[in-house]
Amino acid sequence: MLPVTALSLEELRERTSAKWREYPADVLPLFVAETDFPLAPMITAALQRAVAIGDTGYKASRTPLAATYAAFAQRRFGWQVDPARMRSTADVSMGIVEILRRVTSPGDRVVVTPPVYPPFYELVHEAGAEPERVPLLDTGERWELDLDGIRSAFEAGARAILLCNPHNPTGTVHSRESLTALAAVAAEYGASVISDEIHAPLAQPGAGFTPFLSVGEHAERVGYAVVSASKAFNLAGLKCALMVTAGDETSALVRGMPDEVEWRTGQFGLLAAVASFSEQSDPWLDGLLHTLDQNRTLLHELLSRHIPGARYRIPDAGYLAWIDLSDLGWGDNPARRILKEARVALHYGPAFGDEGNGHVRLNFGTSPEIITEAVERIAALVRS
């Protein structure tokens, strides 16, 4: 395992990405899903070499990406995927839209499971369909798919579900049982399952992450996974994702997409993804998971100590914390007041759906110092 520690605030403020340019310098930005860690050494080496030799043209038609991802999936998830049944594109969002366009007709309904990553609503619209909300069930201990609700939606004509596995913002890793049941119900109604697995490399060891396409024949028949190195390795600006299939019809659908969909893959994104998924980057990814494990617990301790009114369940995966601040009495969108008065930028809870009222999403993919400072600033506001 390699130790992975965040850059200093001074270095981070030199970055020009959305996280570091959206707000003035007195705001601690913990909103958008970028991380504050240095790149994994293999990525740095691959990109530096590409810059040195001007390797900045189009992505080649034959690349090591699919085979490298297949080996990664086998090592990390015990999931066997066929490199011949994958295609790359610019990003996960584009992969989702391109698949949705082909599995729905204009006006069809697509199930989403709020609270959920806000662009999901827009991606469904972009594909010409309508989102149908079937909220996650809160058991009091964890969040789960509402399989009865999803069945009713399919029965009433919804043509697909856009699954988030692991789930953003709750960090839930869906159980093998619920994914198996989802696959069966989708197969029964001839509906498609598009599984966004962008956060999968960040599932904590022991969380039991299950790739949707690995749960059996039904999933292989109805499912599409869209994966990327971009969240775990912080490569969102480089543009590379993979659409993965495991059945003949689903593979044919992805193969039938115009070559333009694949041409939009960024060359730097591809080089960085190959470096990320290669075995030599595993010690870095393990180090990152260790750091995030410590951060998710630190956040729990800080909130318990300084903001006892905050309700937060430690996520199974990722670096996003879904925090219920309803008890503070700061209204539906507490992040607004926190930004204005505590100078900490969090993602607005209501953007994830009505279930997000009173909530905020906090990005803990950063240093313990920044997490501590952010909670202390919010705590001071609570006390004032």
Ligand SMILES: Cc1ncc(COP(=O)(O)O)c(C=O)c1O
């Ligand atoms: C669940 C989920 N899907 C997709 C994305 C966006 O991915 P991309 O930049 O590859 O479109 C994000 C970004 O945070 C995300 O959390």
